[in-house]
Amino acid sequence: MNASDEEITALLHTGVSNNAVVQELHVDKHRVAALRRTLGLPAHQPQPLTLEQKWATKTRKVDGGHLHWTGTLGSSAGTPVLAYRGTVVTAASIAFRIRTGRTPVGYVLPECDYHHCVAPDHVEDEPGRQKAREQLRYLTGGTARPDRCVHGHDQAAHGKFEEDGTSYCGRCKAEKRAAARARETAGV
Template sequence: MITATDPTVTDQEIARHLTSAEVSNRSVAQKLGVSWGRVDEVRQRLQLPTYRRGRRVPERSWEEAVRNRIKTVAGGHAEWTGSRHPLGTPLLSWQGRAETAYRAVFRLHYGRVPVGNIKHVPDCDVEHCVAGEHLEDRVMRDARRAGGAR
């Protein structure tokens, strides 16, 4: 633990490193060579929430939880950054509600509950892609096979 403080480090520099409740006082203190107490004083002056190890700031809505876990990648595909089933299936768990990310993203993208299993459209070859436009339910597959529009 660092006990001596670097007098050249300003409170503004400390504040720049305290970007959210997910940044600990200890990590800022170690990075800047100042005491934990000084960082805590700056945090309190800025009225930032106290850091809680291992706890994220909870999302305010289900939609926010979905959007926070999607990363857009090349080719219009999307990667799921949240948890996964041991077989790789992307999963969303929010406020005690759990479902596959495919169903959550489908509902958010199309504004309706999917019918049957969610699968990728034929021209999406990226395993576990969660881009809304790359997902289709049974109704959409049946329409595509019948020659109709999606």
């Protein structure tokens, strides 16, 4: 082997790709591929980043312990999203999984004042938000929410809390929104 073949062989044995050898040593790609075959080395298998590692590459720390999303924004609301292995997930849901180790339930939203913050300690899923809001209700002198709303919906299943701890019926709210959309569609 001449010196160039030795250099190529040394790099191939480190586990890099053929393209990496070509770029580093400025040699012909066919020559590198032939040497890989002669040496009996398998084709390079890239080590893809985990979802969490890829998420981390798209964040930037800002004052207050917040994380700013530098990656893709989806929808008209500008929700931070990440494409990974053929699916798109929200950056906040990944942050939630990093903190809790579980898949979130419902929307994951920041509970701080930084718009679209994706810091794991700043995001919460629907049950977590509702629990915190219920606790706030009691801390501010509120009483337990009623068992049923004025329309008879079971509040154990449909009851929710606003940010200030005020209770409301999630089903009633959803029905009102659906009726409003229907009126808009009908042109009323």
